[in-house]
Amino acid sequence: MSFILSFSFLFFFRIFVKFFFENFINSSDLKVLPKAVVYGTDANAIAVANAIKIESPPRFRVVAFLDKSKSNKSKSILGLPIIYNSKKASVLLRSYKANTLIIAEKSLTKEEKLSLIDDCLEYNIKVFTIPIITNWENEKEISKQIKSFQIEDLLQRKPIVLDNKLVSSQLTGKTVLITGAAGSIGSEIVWQVLEFLPKRVIMIDQAETPLHHLSLEISKANKKVKVLALISDIRNKKSLEEIFKKYQPQIVFHAAAYKHVPLMEENPTQAIFTNVLGTKNVADLAVLYQAKKFVMVSTDKAVNPSNVMGASKRIAEKYVQSLHYHGKNEQIQ
Structure with missing residues (x-):
């Protein structure tokens, strides 16, 4: 009889402790965790949610x-609701005051995933991804695979690894000219080129203020x-x-161009003058000198352009390729 009482006491005591920990102590910790929504309802998604629940220390609250x-x-x-993705994901997540999306759905196409990620990043919603789960029993291992989204996750191939020795041999000690240097792409090219210690970098841009700001940053x-x-x-x-x-x-790195699609639809002549004739000027001078x-x-x-901006860049590509094919300069790319 005493054995049964002792066993019953220990059994119910352990249940009470677990219940108290999960519903009182643990709940207070969960309140400060980032609220997360799991995209998907298949076995993969359920395994991810379960893994998050037992993760220690916890990172998310689904x-x-x-x-x-x-x-x-x-x-x-x-015990958690399933939200039908009838609107933009960012709108639905904000309605639950969630700032994290964990993509566990494997049937999403690359285009669907890209659209989803673009929407979330626009509203500062953090995106995490996870590979297809093979070891269903090891929930600790599942949680370790939840990682912050990287642009490489959208590639259907392995990321390209640059041959830094080859790049260095072509840039180190050389005079490098970069058009559109104050733009988002041009400025990044400037910073990357500087890493290879060229002799001189010439930054060209028509935008006075951003070029000056970039120059100040580089001088520091x-x-x-x-x-x-x-x-x-x-x-x-x-x-x-x-x-x-x-x-x-x-x-010569030629990055100067008009790139905003709606604006170029309204200003097609400017797209032609800059993206086509401007490119011709730079390419012709690169050949001449x-x-x-x-x-x-x-x-x-x-690629298969459907707007003025894309068409103007395609024409520019064709002209640059023609210089290469006709042997005017084999280094034109």
């Missing part, structure tokens, strides 16, 4: 599941490479030629 199937609307999993961080900030418009061939003639650049390499930065919208 508040709901998000599903693209209308048939699961108003249902629940693990760079003490080894001579950097020149020159105001010039790539549509003005005479101005460009003065720069090419004076500095004789060996490497025998630059060892010319690299044009293009856009995905130049």
Whole structure:
């Protein structure tokens, strides 16, 4: 009899302790955790949610599941509601005061996933992904695989690894000219090129203020490479030629372009003047002054273009390729 009483006491005591810990002590900790929504309702998603629940120390508090199937609307999993993805995910997450999305749905296409991620990042919602789960029993291992979204996750191939030795051999000690240097792409090219210690970097842009700001940032961080900030418009061939003639650049990165689709629909002539004729000016001068390499930065919208901006970049691509194919400069790319 005493054995039964002792066993019953220990049994119910353990249940009480577990209940108290999960519902009182643990709940106070969960309140300060980021609220997360799991995208998906399949076995993969459920395993992820379970893994998050037992994770120690906890990183998230799952508040709901998000599903693209209308048939699961108003249902629940693990006591949590299933939200039908009828609107933008960011709107639905904000309605649950969630700032984290964990993508566990494996049937999403690359386009669907990209659209989902773009929407979330626009509203500062953190995105996490997880590979397909094979070891269902080891929930600790599942939680370890939840990682912050990387752009490489959208690739259907392995990321390209740059040959830094080859890049260094082409940039170190050279004079490098970069058009559109104050733009988002051009400025990143400037910073990357500086890492390889060229002899001189010539930054060209028509936007005075951003070029000046970039120049100030570089002067604080760079003490080894001579950097020149020159105001010039790539549509003005005479101005460009003065720069090419004076500095004789060996490497040219052409990043100057109009890139905003709606604006170019309203201003098609400007798109042609800058993206086509401007590119022609820079490429022709690179050939004339025998630059060892010319690299044009293009856009995905130049593939089967359906707008003015994409069409103007496609024409520019064709012209640059023609210089290469006709043997005017084998280094034109």
